[in-house]
Amino acid sequence: MKRAGFATRWLPILLLLPQLIIIAVFFYWPAAHAVQSSFYLQDPFGFGSSFVGFDNYTDLLDNSEYRRIAWFTVVFTVLVTFFSLALALLLAVKADKVIRGAKTYRTLLMWVYAVAPPVAGFIGLIMFNQSWGPLTRLFEQVGHDFTLGVNYNDTAFAMVLVSVWKQVPVNFIFFLSGLQSIPKSVREAALIDNRSASGRFWDVTFPLLAPTGFFLLIINITYALFETFGVIDTLVKGEPGNNPMTLVYKVYVDGFRGNDLGGSSAQSVILMILVLALTVFQFRMVERRIHYT
């Protein structure tokens, strides 16, 4: 709060009211509702529900399919996060170096930020079209019959590739801005202290990018967990079948399509706990190590 804040009583309340009402109705109520219904079993025909305690949770954890999906989500998240961060870092370092055409490169590398995940998924469908998709043909060249939506691994590969493609730009923008905020003189000091370019990168540039990288790590994990929904839904054409899916997609499939409200709510709550854990981890890391100023 500002030192010289206004003392008016009613005005701030009036200003806060719209925000508070919206979050109360559309955030706290649903969140509480999710927690509540995760302890109930809904009658399949919609006639009431009964309290079942932690049954929904234990059912989930016993369910081998759920465990398989959870495992896929972990693998998917790790792959998407790693590749989109690594690729973006490489491109940002290069874009930061070149002088000629720097602005054009920047534009070309960041525009995909504005492409919606399902549209990215649609472009993936075109690229991996069974009969004439350019990437399918590329796989043909190396002797692999790529079948999107049929072969589990092929589908997973397409999901990772499209999700990475969609996420590189955000990471690129942040890494580039992180690089540009490293004082020029610090880099020059390194130039005098160390003759090896890779040495300078790993000793000076990389550690100074660590706060950005850590922030992006969280962003990317969140992205892979939640925002890839559109990519996945389009790539499997809304028919999950035996295809790989992530936990969020499973919430949607069970709750919205399968009408298993209790189970779906329990899944939501598990995701909530996951996100909260991630945030707590983030705050503690930020507080502790990765901050220099």
Place this chain on the structure above:
Amino acid sequence: MAQVHLNGLNKVYPNGFEALKPSSFHIEDGEFVVLVGPSGCGKSTLLRMVAGLEEITAGELKIDDRLVNDTDPADRDIAMVFQNYALYPHMSVRKNIAYGLQNRKVGKAEIAQKVAEAAAMLNLGDYLDRKPSQLSGGQRQRVAMGRAIVRDPALFLFDEPLSNLDAKLRNQMRIEIKALQRRLGVTSIYVTHDQVEAMTMADRIIVMNAGRIEQIGTPEDVYHRPASTFVASFMGAPPMNLLPAMANKGVVEFAGTEVHRHEAVEGPLVFGVRPEDIIPDALGEMLLHVDIVEELGAHRLLHGKIGAEQVTMHVGKDTEIASGPLPVSLKPDAVSLFDRATGARL
């Protein structure tokens, strides 16, 4: 320790801006040279070219007898202290100081010893395990110095290292840096826009303006025999009085008074005199109409007019000043003459 030779060193940026016109000079072994000039005069560009941070467009740069035009900064055997210190924020003070040595494959024991020595020299002993963000401005400055010292370089480069410190600390560090340089005997190039730093620290001063070297000389030379009206007005606070005068058969007249004799001059010119070289003199032929008296403790500055020209003079704190026009005269031989068109010394 080393000598530095610049031969027609020139910097033109891709956009066509010539930051440094072809410049040549020579720096002796162990000499402390200060590059001084207003911002944008090319002094930092020159320093950065010596450091290897800025590409050389044309000309030759030699450290000792080695042509280093295209040598990597890390291979030039130099150390540099930056304006904002450029400490590595993620490394401890110890690591900051040691980093350059580690990359030169110096043994661990030797590094530890050198760091300890430098820390003792700079009173940093208690801070070795802190991060730069936990230090005060003056301490950071010392760390930057320490980083330069441990390297035992052939050449120290300073890029306005004191400009981020407050006035008191600046005076103190000025003395420390100079003493340190004396002790280590390392050839140094020091860039500043502060003429006091230039005067007090330099063995030789290089005054620059608009990408050109205006004058190279000892502080004495530069102060008393400025090579141009630019140098005359840039060095010294308050600056030299620059007044229009007329020469007739070798006699230079200002405000109807003869101020100087010089055989070779004729016609309109500029004559310059330092404020302290104008003295109150009951017999003086010139009258200073004082407008403002600036009380500075140890001395006073009188601002006023002689004829139609604005003049500043400098008097001791004990000098009595009567009201009304003050008769003054000039110290003999304290006058500089400049060409009115080019500003060059005559």
Place this chain on the structure above:
Amino acid sequence: MSDANTAAMAAATLTQPAKRRRIKAATLFDHAVLILGALFMIVPLVMVFQMTTVPDVEIIKTGPSFVIGDQLDENFRKAMFEASGFSGENSGTNMLVNSFILGIGFAVGKIVIGMMAAYAIVYFRLRFATLAFWMIFTTLLLPLEVRILPSYEVVQRLGMLNTYQGLIIPLIASATATFFFRQYFRSVPEELVEAARIDGAGPVKFFVDILVPLSKTMIAAMFIIMFVYGWNQYLWPTMITTEEDMFTLVRGIKQITQVMEGNRIPEYGRANLLAIIAIIPPVFVVIFFQSWFVKGLTESDK
């Protein structure tokens, strides 16, 4: 320049080629990496676009090619004005309008509500300010996706399914903009509000005359980010809008895909063009307001 100087310069230039070539090689490598990266980003879109210019039969035979055909006009007509759904109401034009309503409505709503709340939190002495702050900022922790079903139920109970309010308002229920403006307001010099008070400005006047004009760039940056975010929403519109005349382009993409596959000769040209139309507005703002957008994005970084 003296002869000696010229000679020295000539000598200096003679020693340079080796170094120059090394710099060149490194720079060339940098450019090669960047060009590959740029191609990775842009080639898929170019292919999708190429397919909108050739007849669909052509595509079934050859897939994407280097041929630029003459079908763009025809595909554009089909995409924008012919209905592709079952009820015949979601032509491209209709979906485009819905997308703009969602994008702009979301951005404006978020900014207005966020600025008001942030102003209240930063500039007023309020007893329950801390409580309000935490209530608002907890919403940053849980993305809509994890509470999607209960949120759907709430909207259903309020009878807001297939309405613009139902589409937009629940999306606003997170504090990203509030947080962003709070950070920004805190960085506004303290003296400003003091000076305004001495000049006799009350809280409303200060907000309207000083703070809002001062925040113009921030508002613009936020608008771009929020517009793109709103435009690109998928899961929420998929659940809330079931009537085809409420579909946005992004929401409709799955239907577009199905239309593409369903027909005897899949309408690739038309489907691809709709996908491209769904991309153009957000990409346009991101490219043309690049500096604002980048500023907004990187400065909202927590």
